[in-house]
Amino acid sequence: MDLAGVIAIEIVYSIAMLVxxxxxxAVVFGMMRVINLxxxxxxxMGGYATIVAVNVGINIYIAMLIVAPLVVGIIGLIxxxxxxxxxxxxxxxxxxxxxxxxxxxxxxATMIFGNTTTGISPPISGFAIGDYQVNGYxxxxxxxxxxxLIVMYAALSLTRFGLIARGAMQRxxxxxxxxxxxxxxxxxxxxxxxxxxxxxxGILAPLVGLVPTTGATYIxxxxxxxxxxxxSVIAGLASSATLxxxxxxxxxxxxxxxxxxxxxxxxxxxxxxxLPQGITGRFFKGGM
Amino acid sequence: xAGSEVRSALTVLVIAAILFxxxxxxxxxxxxxxxIIYGMLALSLGLIWGFGGxxxxxxxAFFGLGAYTYAIAAINIGESTVPFLLGIAIPFAFAFxxxxxxxxxxxxxVYLGVITLxxxxxxxxxxxxxxxxxxxxxxxxxxxxxxxxxxxxxxxxGDPGTYIYDVDYYWFCVVAILIVYALVxxxxxxxxxxxAVAIRENEGRxxxxxxxxxxxxxxxxxxGGGIAGLSGTLFAxxxxxxxxxxxxxxxxxxxxxxxxxxxxGTLIGPVIGAxxxxxLKFLLGQQDIVDNMMLLGLILTLSVLFLPRxxxxxxxxxVSKAMPKRRRKRQRVRRPRAAVxxxxxx
Amino acid sequence: MANILETRNLTMQFGGVTxxxxxxxxxxxxxxxxxxxxxxxGKSTFFKCLTGQLKPSAGHVFIENEETTGWDPHAVxxxxxxxxxxxxxxxxxxxxxxNIWLAAYRTHGRERARRFADDAIDRLSLGEIASATVxxxxxxxxxxxxxxxxxxxxxxxxxxxxxAAGMTGEEVARMAEIIGELNAEAAIIVVEHDMQxxxxxxxxVTVFNQGRILAEDDVDTVMNDPRVRDVYLGKxx
Numbered sequence: 001m002d003l004a005g006v007i008a009i010e011i012v013y014s015i016a017m018l019v020x021x022x023x024x025x026a027v028v029f030g031m032m033r034v035i036n037l038x039x040x041x042x043x044x045m046g047g048y049a050t051i052v053a054v055n056v057g058i059n060i061y062i063a064m065l066i067v068a069p070l071v072v073g074i075i076g077l078i079x080x081x082x083x084x085x086x087x088x089x090x091x092x093x094x095x096x097x098x099x100x101x102x103x104x105x106x107x108x109a110t111m112i113f114g115n116t117t118t119g120i121s122p123p124i125s126g127f128a129i130g131d132y133q134v135n136g137y138x139x140x141x142x143x144x145x146x147x148x149l150i151v152m153y154a155a156l157s158l159t160r161f162g163l164i165a166r167g168a169m170q171r172x173x174x175x176x177x178x179x180x181x182x183x184x185x186x187x188x189x190x191x192x193x194x195x196x197x198x199x200x201x202g203i204l205a206p207l208v209g210l211v212p213t214t215g216a217t218y219i220x221x222x223x224x225x226x227x228x229x230x231x232s233v234i235a236g237l238a239s240s241a242t243l244x245x246x247x248x249x250x251x252x253x254x255x256x257x258x259x260x261x262x263x264x265x266x267x268x269x270x271x272x273x274x275l276p277q278g279i280t281g282r283f284f285k286g287g288m
Numbered sequence: 289x290a291g292s293e294v295r296s297a298l299t300v301l302v303i304a305a306i307l308f309x310x311x312x313x314x315x316x317x318x319x320x321x322x323x324i325i326y327g328m329l330a331l332s333l334g335l336i337w338g339f340g341g342x343x344x345x346x347x348x349a350f351f352g353l354g355a356y357t358y359a360i361a362a363i364n365i366g367e368s369t370v371p372f373l374l375g376i377a378i379p380f381a382f383a384f385x386x387x388x389x390x391x392x393x394x395x396x397x398v399y400l401g402v403i404t405l406x407x408x409x410x411x412x413x414x415x416x417x418x419x420x421x422x423x424x425x426x427x428x429x430x431x432x433x434x435x436x437x438x439x440x441x442x443x444x445x446g447d448p449g450t451y452i453y454d455v456d457y458y459w460f461c462v463v464a465i466l467i468v469y470a471l472v473x474x475x476x477x478x479x480x481x482x483x484a485v486a487i488r489e490n491e492g493r494x495x496x497x498x499x500x501x502x503x504x505x506x507x508x509x510x511x512g513g514g515i516a517g518l519s520g521t522l523f524a525x526x527x528x529x530x531x532x533x534x535x536x537x538x539x540x541x542x543x544x545x546x547x548x549x550x551x552x553g554t555l556i557g558p559v560i561g562a563x564x565x566x567x568l569k570f571l572l573g574q575q576d577i578v579d580n581m582m583l584l585g586l587i588l589t590l591s592v593l594f595l596p597r598x599x600x601x602x603x604x605x606x607v608s609k610a611m612p613k614r615r616r617k618r619q620r621v622r623r624p625r626a627a628v629x630x631x632x633x634x
Numbered sequence: 635m636a637n638i639l640e641t642r643n644l645t646m647q648f649g650g651v652t653x654x655x656x657x658x659x660x661x662x663x664x665x666x667x668x669x670x671x672x673x674x675x676g677k678s679t680f681f682k683c684l685t686g687q688l689k690p691s692a693g694h695v696f697i698e699n700e701e702t703t704g705w706d707p708h709a710v711x712x713x714x715x716x717x718x719x720x721x722x723x724x725x726x727x728x729x730x731x732x733n734i735w736l737a738a739y740r741t742h743g744r745e746r747a748r749r750f751a752d753d754a755i756d757r758l759s760l761g762e763i764a765s766a767t768v769x770x771x772x773x774x775x776x777x778x779x780x781x782x783x784x785x786x787x788x789x790x791x792x793x794x795x796x797x798a799a800g801m802t803g804e805e806v807a808r809m810a811e812i813i814g815e816l817n818a819e820a821a822i823i824v825v826e827h828d829m830q831x832x833x834x835x836x837x838x839v840t841v842f843n844q845g846r847i848l849a850e851d852d853v854d855t856v857m858n859d860p861r862v863r864d865v866y867l868g869k870x871x
Contacts, residue, residue, distance in 0.1 A: 035398075086593060091398065092343065093592050096548055099541060100588030107582020216537065220409055227402050258417045265406045265413075272399045273389070479739060486736050489725035496685065496723070497783065498711035498740045 006132040007253065013138045015245030016145035020204070022222040022229075022237055023148050024197030029226050030233030031169045031189045034084060035091065037098040039197050039222055040215025041105035046072045046201025047210045048109065051118055060123050060206075068202025069195035076194020080187050088186070102215065109212035117209035137206065144203055148196070153234050155192075165189055224268045230278025239279045244268070290477065297473040300556055301466055308462045317458035319570060321526050324461045326566045327559040328468055329519040330546040334558030335472055336512035337547060339481070341488030342505060345401040346408030347543045350379040350513040352534035353411070354520025356430075359530045362439040364426035368525075369445040375521030376514050383513020387506040394502075408535050415532035435531030442525045461522055465559075468515060472555060475511070484508050545584070549591045551598020560600055636662050637696075638791060638821055639684070644693035646679050646845075653679040655845035656693070661791075666817045668832045668853075669825045671842030672865060677825045678720050680842070681793045685717050686710040697791070716789035720796050720825075722776040726769030730760055730779050733768055738786040754786035757812070773800040785816065792816060794824045798831050810834050829857070841865070 025039045036042075046068035053063035079101060087094045124136035156162035165185050168175035172182040201215075208214060225244060229236025247267045252260030275281060311320055329351055336342040354375040361371035386407065390400055419432025428436060442457065444450040452460055475481045487494045487501050495501055524530050533539065542565075550561020565584070572580035595602050639661040646654040654676045661667055669677050682688040684695060686707040695703045702710055725733050734754050739747040755764055758778045763771065768779055777797065784792060794813070798806045806828070813835050816822060826832050832839065832853065839856045841848040843865050849856050856862055 083589060083593065093596065096544070097589045097592040099545075100585045100590075100592065103541075103581050103585025104589065105585070107579035107585060111579045111582065220405070220537065224402065224406065227398065258413060261413055262410055265410050269403050269406055272395065272403060273393050479744070482732070483736065483739075486725050486728065486732075489727050490723060492687065492707070493723045493725065493783070494736075495707040496687075496711050496717060497737045497787065498708050500706075500708045 002132055006134060009134060009138065009142075010253075011246060011249045012142055014249040015241050016142040018221065018225050018241035018245050019145040019149060019237060020141060020200045021218045022225040022241065023152070024193045024195070024200060025222045025226045026193075026229065026233055026237040027152070027196060028190060028193035030231060030236065031165060031193075032088075032186055033091065034088070034190070035095045035098070035223070036084075036193070037095055037219065037223075038079070038102040038105060038215075039098075040217070040219035041102045041109075042072050042076065042194055042197035042215070043201030043204065043218055044109060044210070044212060044215035045075060045105065046198030047205040047208075047214065048113060048118075048201075049198065050202040050205040051120055051210060054120050060120065064202035064205065065199065068205075069199040072198025072201065073191045073195035076197075077187065077191045079194070080190040084190060085183075085186075102219075106212045106215070113212065115211060117211050119209045120206050122206040141203060144199075148199075149234060149238060156233065161188070221264070224265070228268050228271050228278050230275075230280035232280035236278060236280040240271075243271070243279070293473070293477045297470065297477075300473075301470060304466060304469070304556075305462075312455075312458070315567070317455050319567070321458045321461050322523070323563045323566050324458075324465050325519050325522045325526060326546070326562040328465050328522070329516055329543055330550065330558035330562035331465075331468065331472065331555060332512045332515035332519065333543050334547050334550070334552060334555060335476075335515070336509055338552035338555070338558070339476060339488065340484050340505065340508045340512075341491075342509055342512075343397055343401050344404045344509070344512070345544070346404035346406070346540050347512070347516050348535055348537075348539040349404070349408040349411050350383055350516035351520040351523070351539065351543075352408075352415075352530070352532070353379045353382060354517030355524040355530040355534055356415070356436070356520075357517070358521040358524045359436045359439045360425050360428040360430075362441070363428040363436070366440055367446075367448045368440055368443045371440075372442065372521055375524070376518045379517025379520070380510050380514030383517075384506060384510035387509035387513075388502075391502045391505045391509070405537070405540070408540055409537065412532055412535040412537070415535060433532060435529055435533075437529040439524070439528075441528060457525065461526075464518070464522065468518070469555065469559075472515075476555070480504070480507075545588050547598075549587065549595075549598055551595075551600040551602065553597060553601040554604075557598050557600035561598065564599075638663050638698050640696040641684070642694045642696075644680070644683055644695060645691050646676075646683055646688060647691040652845050654683060654690070657845070657847055659840070659847065661821055661823065664817065664821055665838070666813070666822045666824070666836060668836040668839045669823055669842060670827070670832065670839060670856075671848070675842040676845040677842050678795055679845075681717060681719075681795055681823075681825070684710075684793065685715060711787075714788075714790045715793070716784035716787050716791070716820075717793040718777070718780045718784055718795060718797055720799075722773070722780045724768050724776055724780050724783065726767070728768060729765050730768055730771075730782070731755065731764045733779055734760075734782045734786050737783040741787045750786045750788070754782040757785065757815075758782045759808075774802065774805050777801070781812070788819070790820045792820045792822045794822060796825055796827070798826060798828050806831060 021043065024042065025036060028034050028036050028039075049068045049071040050060075050063045053067040054060050058067060083097050083101065084094060087097055122137040124140055126133050126135045156166060164175065164180050165188075167178075168180060168182045168185045175185065176182050225240045226237070228244070229240035244264050244267060248260045248264040251263035271279070308320075329347070332350070333344060333347045336344060357378040358371045358375035361374045362368055365371055386404075390403060395403070415430065416433050418430035419434070421429060423430040423432070428439075430436065440448065442452045442460070444452065476485070483494065483499055484504060487499065487504060491501050520534065523534070543562075546562035546565055547558040548561070549565060550559065551557030565587075569580055569584065572578070572583060591598070597605070637660045639659070641657055641659045644654055644657040644659070645652065657680065659680075669680070671677055679688065683690045686702070686705045686709065689704045693703070694701055697710070697713055697715065700713075702713070725736070731751065735747055735751040738750040738754070742750050755761055758781055760775075760778060760782055763775060768776060771779070777800070781797065797813070798809050801809065810831060813822060813824065824832075824835065836853055838851065839853050840850045841856055841862050848865060849859050849862055851859075
């Protein structure tokens with residue numbers, strides 16, 4: 001019974017992790033059709049921002065939840081103005097340019113922070129459920145992931161900006177005919193997406209030893225999760241994260257973590273073969 | 289093959305041969321050899337992407353597969369000829385099967401990119417985890433993270449004792465890339481090649497003409513895989529070790545960067561891009577001032593922003609603009625070569 | 635059956651929209667039929683179901699008594715069907731000659747491709763621009779290139795989706811001539827809006843509306859049908 005509880009938590013945690021690491025990419029892809037391959041590096045910079053903030057004395061929660069998203073959001077803003085802005089509509093070119101940026105950021109981070117691993121410890125310790133040890137921080141992550149989904153939903157469907165942004169995403173020319181500047185909308189949307197990536201990086205900072213190349217371990221999974229999710233931002237993210245989280249964790253339990261990873265990748269290949277437009281390309285069409 | 293095609297191909301081959309003969313005076317052959325190998329690898333992607341419109345994010349998969357196939361076969365057989373051929377055949381066959389899955393499934397470009405990316409990731413993760421003694425093919429241990437060292441390298445066919453290495457191996461690679469280039473130019477000028485370009489231009493119309501685009505793309509993809517496999521085999525002989533890093537995302541990324549920076553409108557563009565960037569990386573690796581990854585990333589981003597067609601086509605454009613008008617007109621009529629307006633596949 | 639083309643209950647649905655609704659259509663050998671109807675009536679979609687570009691949601695397509703429902707486009711093309719699409723679908727980056735040669739090569743093989751390509755280029759007066767890159771040509775020229783592609787394949791069933799669109803009066807007259815010439819060898823279905831053009835080439839007209847066939851008769855009968863008038867909102871002849 002305890003084991004079932006622990007397994008359930010681990011599966012939900014696995015799903016939450018995918019949501020967390022993919023949210024920023026999903027916003028930018030779902031709203032702007034931009035594939036930001038520097039997303040992993042945005043996370044990495046969020047991680048470093050958090051660590052630096054904590055080392056300077058700022059409370060760890062503020063560092064993770066405010067400093068990291070803000071710093072990376074601003075970096076994202078600069079990137080959007082200097083690079084992305086010129087490449088809208090050119091999907092492959094944006095991928096390549098952001099790939100270049102990712103290498104740039106890794107190099108820059110290496111120059112600033114060096115190659116050694118830095119880290120901070122998780123602010124929440126573990127506790128026991130029966131005979132098993134549960135990581136308290138995992139529950140925090142699950143909580144954050146849920147909050148992210150809820151806030152995204154609220155922002156997109158309940159706020160004025162969300163409505164305008166969704167309108168601009170569908171028809172930029174109509175949005176501008178109505179007096180809204182698509183340019184600004186894209187800029188702010190990219191800011192939001194980058195901030196989410198920074199947030200993810202900040203939250204993950206206590207979990208991993210941070211090196212400049214940490215982002216690379218996330219980008220593949222995030223990319224795969226977002227593409228498999230399909231066009232809808234929230235429904236796509238939630239559904240593909242759930243599917244892959246379930247599969248990867250199940251295989252990890254049955255075999256080894258490596259098999260779990262491979263299973264996730266194979267599942268993605270099969271899914272895309274069957275549903276080339278992603279999950280929400282077929283279901284939830286036109287929804288959010 | 290049209291006269292102008294033959295002439296242009298021969299020109300490139302002659303100039304290349306001259307450069308390869310002169311180069312060892314400036315750069316040592318050991319470095320030149322790997323530059324040539326990377327050039328061939330870039331050529332394989334340049335073929336399927338620039339001319340076929342197939343964006344493969346995982347070309348490294350065939351590179352690594354060729355290398356590992358060679359290494360494993362060489363350990364088991366002890367003589368290099370069959371392993372060498374297998375190092376081309378196996379990646380070709382694998383690319384054929386993978387290609388069939390992708391093209392008969394009629395997937396869009398982006399998803400194609402994702403799946404090829406995933407395949408190379410699977411290889412990477414798997415090979416990295418094969419450290420234990422139970423991971424063995426015949427006599428060859430897969431070696432996990434450390435890879436496979438110590439296999440029979442290239443020898444004169446039939447005579448395992450006489451190795452082809454060092455400067456001899458440099459010439460071997462020079463001949464190899466010149467032959468590959470010539471064969472691919474021939475392929476592109478043939479109906480198969482022309483139809484492949486047509487498919488890239490407008491797949492729907494090509495189908496309405498009656499062409500089975502699925503099998504054609506599959507074959508082209510397999511040829512690209514075979515060439516990448518050959519470059520992997522050559523690499524294995526040069527490095528004398530094969531590692532999972534050959535399958536890595538970073539390696540796949542580099543190949544794409546070579547093609548973009550070199551330019552996809554021609555066949556030599558990617559080769560030049562590869563050789564220049566790989567050499568740059570080598571030089572940068574010698575210094576400590578600026579991080580070389582940062583510089584490479586900057587080059588790529590700036591390339592995409594300012595030279596969307598890449599180095600070679602851009603140079604070609606500037607040269608043709610500088611030429612007097614009369615000669616320009618004659619050039620245009622003589623070369624009905626497909627222009628690459630945007631990055632193909634985008 | 636004298637019918638070289640027949641559809642039964644042909645239906646094409648996209649999500650909630652039924653673009654082609656239970657269409658029974660017959661075409662005889664060497665017939666020249668015009669397809670008219672307001673925009674969105676389903677004419678282009680109907681064509682795409684015939685060529686294999688779309689797989690019908692329901693119903694059947696028979697070409698020369700052979701069921702081709704759901705066939706891939708290349709298989710249908712090999713039977714001898716040619717289509718000129720509404721928006722010219724050609725290889726923009728290649729020359730006029732290359733475009734047409736590719737079609738001729740597939741149909742006639744290496745030896746004769748050149749001859750058939752040259753022939754098509756002549757017939758459509760494309761000789762002057764034969765080496766030009768198609769992407770740079772005018773709309774009318776690109777339509778002619780596409781037509782060149784089609785005729786070099788020597789199809790016995792030709793689908794023309796708005797062949798006169800965007801053309802000058804002179805070009806339209808020439809187009810009508812060409813269609814007449816082609817009709818000697820092939821059955822043709824023409825989608826058009828220009829009533830004068832239709833009168834000059836057609837005998838029978840099929841009227842599409844909202845995915846269904848509204849009327850099918852000779853030109854005059856159809857044009858005098860009040861239902862057709864209503865649907866067209868006063869298109870004067």
